[in-house]
Every structure is written in C-alpha cells, then in structure tokens.
Amino acid sequence: MEYTELKFISDIEDIRIDQYLKSVSDSLSRTYIQKLIKDGCVMINGKNINKSSYTVNEDDQIILNLPNPLPLEILPQDIPLDIIYEDNDFLIVNKPKGMVVHPAPGHLNDTMVNALLYHCKDSLSGINGIMRPGIVHRIDMDTTGSIIVCKNDAAHQKIAAQLKEHSINRIYVGIVQGIIKESEGTIDMYIARDKNDRKKMGITDSLHGKRAVTHYKVLEQFKEYSFVEFKLETGRTHQIRLAMSSIHHPLLGDYVYGTDKNKFKIKGQLLHAKTIGFIHPTSNEYVEYSAKLPDEFNNVLDSLRKGV
Numbered sequence: 001m002e003y004t005e006l007k008f009i010s011d012i013e014d015i016r017i018d019q020y021l022k023s024v025s026d027s028l029s030r031t032y033i034q035k036l037i038k039d040g041c042v043m044i045n046g047k048n049i050n051k052s053s054y055t056v057n058e059d060d061q062i063i064l065n066l067p068n069p070l071p072l073e074i075l076p077q078d079i080p081l082d083i084i085y086e087d088n089d090f091l092i093v094n095k096p097k098g099m100v101v102h103p104a105p106g107h108l109n110d111t112m113v114n115a116l117l118y119h120c121k122d123s124l125s126g127i128n129g130i131m132r133p134g135i136v137h138r139i140d141m142d143t144t145g146s147i148i149v150c151k152n153d154a155a156h157q158k159i160a161a162q163l164k165e166h167s168i169n170r171i172y173v174g175i176v177q178g179i180i181k182e183s184e185g186t187i188d189m190y191i192a193r194d195k196n197d198r199k200k201m202g203i204t205d206s207l208h209g210k211r212a213v214t215h216y217k218v219l220e221q222f223k224e225y226s227f228v229e230f231k232l233e234t235g236r237t238h239q240i241r242l243a244m245s246s247i248h249h250p251l252l253g254d255y256v257y258g259t260d261k262n263k264f265k266i267k268g269q270l271l272h273a274k275t276i277g278f279i280h281p282t283s284n285e286y287v288e289y290s291a292k293l294p295d296e297f298n299n300v301l302d303s304l305r306k307g308v
Contacts, residue, residue, distance in 0.1 A: 003041070003065040010060040017042065018052040021064060041065040074103050074130060079115035084146065084289050089155035089281050091120075093147050094291035097268060101138040101147065103131055116149060124149070125156035136160050137235065142253075145172070145273025146291040158281040163235065169277035169288065172230040172240055173219070175270045175300060176249040177258060180226045184217040187243040191236055200256060201238040203246060212236040214243040222304040225252060229274075241269060252300070264300050272297055 008024055015023075021033045021042070034052045036042060042049045043063040044056065056062065082094040093112065095101070100111045116124060116134055124134035127150075134149040136159050150156035162168045190209035194202035203209075213233035220227040226249065230240050241257045244250055250258025253266035260267050277288030293301075 002068045004068055006064040006066055008062040008064070010056050010058055010062060012056065013058045015056050016052060017044065017049060017054045017056050017062075020056045020062070025064070036064065036066070041067070074108060074113060074117065074133075076118035076121075077109065077114040078118050079110065081112075081115050081119055082291075083119075084291055088151065090151055090159065091149050092276065092289045092291075093149055095139060095144055095147050095273075097142050097144050097294060097296065100141050102135050112147070120149075120151060123151045125151065125153045127153055127156045127160075137163055139273055140238070140241075140269070140271075142268030143271045143273065144291070144294050144297070146276045146289055147273070148276065148278070155281040159278060162278050166232075166234055167278070168235075169275065170232040170235060170273065171275040172232070173272050173274050173293070174228055174230065174240065174244070175252040175297070175304075176226050176228055176244050177252060177262075178224065178226065178249045179221055180216075180218050180228070180247075180249055182218075184215070187214045187216070187247065188212075189243065189246065191239070191242055201236070201242050203242070210234070210236055212239045212243065214240055216244075220305075223307070225304055227301065227304070240271060264303070266296070266300065270297055270300060 010020060012020060018030055018033050018037060022028065022030050037052050038050055040048050040050055041064060044054065044060050082096070084092040084094055095112060100107060102113045103111050113133060113135065120134065126133060128135055134151065136148055136150050136156055139145065139147060148159055150159060189203050189212055190206050191201045191212045192204045192209035194200040211234060215231040215233065217229045218226050219229050232239065241251055241254055245257035251269040251271050252262055253260055254269035272293055273291060275288060275290045277286060279285070280287045
C-alpha cells in the first residue's frame with residue numbers, strides 16, 4: 001500500500017494525539033484516526049505511537065502516514081433499464097424502486113451506473129469521475145422515476161447549468177398520509193444535514209442551510225391518504241420528504257421521516273419523479289419526458305379509489 005506523508009508541528013500543549021490529528025485533519029473521522037494510530041501510521045519526534053491517548057505537547061514533530069485510497073473498478077452489469085428516451089447526448093431512465101443510482105465504497109455493484117456502463121459502453125460523460133459516469137443528478141434509492149443521464153461532457157455541462165439555475169421542470173407525484181386541508185400550497189424552508197443523524201436532513205435557518213421550495217397540489221383525497229403532485233423550485237436532498245413531514249403529512253412508506261407501518265405494507269416512500277423538462281443541449285429546444293408509475297404505486301392508488 002502507498003502512503004502520503006503529512007507533517008505537523010504542534011502548537012498546542014497537553015492534548016491527545018487523536019484529538020490533535022482530528023483538529024488538523026477535519027476530513028478524517030476520529031474513529032479512522034484511531035485506527036491509523038493503532039496500525040502504526042503515526043510518529044511523534046521520530047518514534048512510532050500506537051496509543052490514541054498519547055499526549056502531544058507544543059513543538060512536537062508529528063508525521064501521519066495516510067494510506068492512499070485504492071482505485072475502485074466499477075464494472076458493467078447486464079441489468080435491464082427502462083429507457084424512456086435516448087439520443088447522442090443523453091438518455092432518460094425510469095429508475096425502479098430499490099435501485100441505487102451510483103456506486104459508493106462498500107456498494108460497488110447492482111447500481112444504475114453498473115447498468116449504464118453495460119448499455120452505453122464508453123459513451124458516458126466523465127465530469128463526475130469514475131464513480132458517477134453520466135450522472136448529472138440523482139434521486140433516492142426508494143424514489144422511482146425519471147433521471148437524466150448524460151453521454152458526453154458538453155451535454156453534461158449544459159444540463160448541469162440548468163439544474164444549478166433551477167430552470168429544469170421537475171414534477172413528482174406521491175401518496176402522503178392524512179387529508180391535506182389546503183388544495184395547494186408552497187413549503188419554503190432552509191434545510192441541512194441533521195446534526196444527530198447524518199442520513200437525514202433537518203430544518204434550519206438561512207445561515208446554516210440551503211433554501212428548499214416545494215409547491216404542492218392535491219390531485220385526489222381519500223379516507224386516510226392524499227395523492228399529491230409536487231413541483232420543485234429547488235432540488236435539495238430529501239426535499240419533498242422533509243417538506244411533507246414538516247406539515248405532518250409524511251409520504252406513505254417513508255420510514256425516515258414518517259413510519260413504515262401502514263395497511264399496504266409499503267416499505268420505502270411512494271414518491272415518483274413523473275415529469276422532467278429542460279432545454280436540449282444540442283437543439284436548444286425545450287423537451288419534456290414522463291415516466292409511468294410503477295405497479296406498486298398504481299396498486300395502492302387502485303385500492304384507495306376502491307375504498308379499501
């Protein structure tokens with residue numbers, strides 16, 4: 001294994017070595033730092049240190065040998081894709097529930113990217129690196145529906161610019177718990193990572209979060225649920241899920257912001273990216289695509305309409 005040598009001279013008196021390294025290497029977790037110390041990757045004044053409790057004093061010379069990340073190989077996999085549209089610049093994929101969009105350490109297979117590498121071969125944009133070829137935006141694992149995949153860097157840059165400007169037309173539909181009193185409305189809030197649970201987003205203020213604006217319209221009301229359309233003015237992580245939970249109408253099946261206990265035994269939010277529209281990167285004309293609802297979603301709607 002290859003290492004990168006990082007050198008520090010302590011300007012702090014009487015501090016644990018793991019605490020010191022955390023203070024100067026904020027991107028490393030304390031747990032990982034403690035593992036590096038235990039593995040003999042830390043030297044102080046020329047001597048190896050293997051205890052995290054070792055006390056560092058002012059002017060101590062510290063060397064951290066940080067292991068270089070191993071290159072990850074993302075392999076093509078023959079996984080069927082529901083392709084709504086495809087040309088030389090991009091394709092629109094109707095992502096199924098349970099499929100992760102792109103690989104991550106510890107989850108390198110069975111993602112949409114693995115399937116895209118098989119389908120598109122070398123024709124995917126490389127702007128987002130080897131882990132996310134072609135991926136210009138994403139949706140949650142249990143959210144279904146339309147995703148744009150770029151096949152070259154020029155298309156990627158033009159579509160990414162539209163995403164940044166919030167000019168892409170993104171319409172979702174979902175089933176939420178309870179009856180919403182207002183037929184339509186707007187939820188305008190600032191959100192950021194939850195400090196206590198990094199897998200969740202939380203509501204915060206303008207100094208610490210990003211603005212998330214969600215417009216909603218009730219399409220159908222049922223006894224205990226509502227079928228709702230959402231139009232995104234911004235595109236933040238978990239935006240719709242957090243927005244609906246904030247007004248006490250979490251999405252059906254959303255165990256993160258609501259509960260997964262329901263009479264339909266749905267696991268994972270019933271949220272579908274139905275329509276996506278944008279300016280075509282080559283023709284410069286507005287194009288729009290719609291993804292059909294998955295069977296699970298339709299089955300619940302049918303049951304609700306029958307009064308089940």
